[in-house]
Amino acid sequence: MARTRTASGAARPGAAAPARNQGLGRIIVMVYAVFALSATARSLFQILTDVEAAPVAYSLSAFAATVYIVATLALARSGARAWAVALGAVLVELIGVVGVGLWTVLDPGLFAEETVWSRFGAGYGYVPLVLPVVGLAWLLAHRPSRPTAEEVAR
Structure with a gap:
C-alpha cells in the first residue's frame, strides 16, 4: 500500500505517493531535456562538419547525448520500469x-x-558532474513501492 506524509510528517496509509516527475522532479527532467537537446545538437554538428578532427571526442559527445535522451524520457x-531505466541511464x-x-x-x-563530459563538465559549469548525483538522490528517494501480495495476485 502506498504511503504519503501528512502535514505533521506522519505516513498516511492508502494515499497515493507523489509522482517522481512532479515538483523538483519536473525541474530535474527539464535540466536533462536541455542537456539532451544541447548535447545532441553539438554532437550532430561536430560529426557532420568535421568528424576527422576529433573522432573520439565527437563519438563520446554523441554517446553522452544518447544517455541524456534516455534519462530524460525515463525520468519523465x-x-x-521507467524508474529502472532512469536509474541505469x-x-x-x-x-x-x-x-x-x-x-x-x-x-x-x-x-x-571537448565533449560535454570533458574535465568533469567544466565547459558546462560542472553541471554534468552534479546532475547525475542529484538524479540518483531523487531516484533513490522516489523508489517505486513493491507490490503487496494482494496486488500481485490481481
Missing part, C-alpha cells in the same frame, strides 16, 4: 562523466576537442 515517465551518466573527466585530465592530447 512513471512506473517501476543516470548511473551510466555518472560513470561517463567521471571516466571521461579523468581521461581528459590524464591524456588531454587524445581530445582535440
Whole structure:
C-alpha cells in the first residue's frame, strides 16, 4: 500500500505517493531535456562538419547525448520500469562523466576537442558532474513501492 506524509510528517496509509516527475522532479527532467537537446545538437554538428578532427571526442559527445535522451524520457515517465531505466541511464551518466573527466585530465592530447563530459563538465559549469548525483538522490528517494501480495495476485 502506498504511503504519503501528512502535514505533521506522519505516513498516511492508502494515499497515493507523489509522482517522481512532479515538483523538483519536473525541474530535474527539464535540466536533462536541455542537456539532451544541447548535447545532441553539438554532437550532430561536430560529426557532420568535421568528424576527422576529433573522432573520439565527437563519438563520446554523441554517446553522452544518447544517455541524456534516455534519462530524460525515463525520468519523465512513471512506473517501476521507467524508474529502472532512469536509474541505469543516470548511473551510466555518472560513470561517463567521471571516466571521461579523468581521461581528459590524464591524456588531454587524445581530445582535440571537448565533449560535454570533458574535465568533469567544466565547459558546462560542472553541471554534468552534479546532475547525475542529484538524479540518483531523487531516484533513490522516489523508489517505486513493491507490490503487496494482494496486488500481485490481481
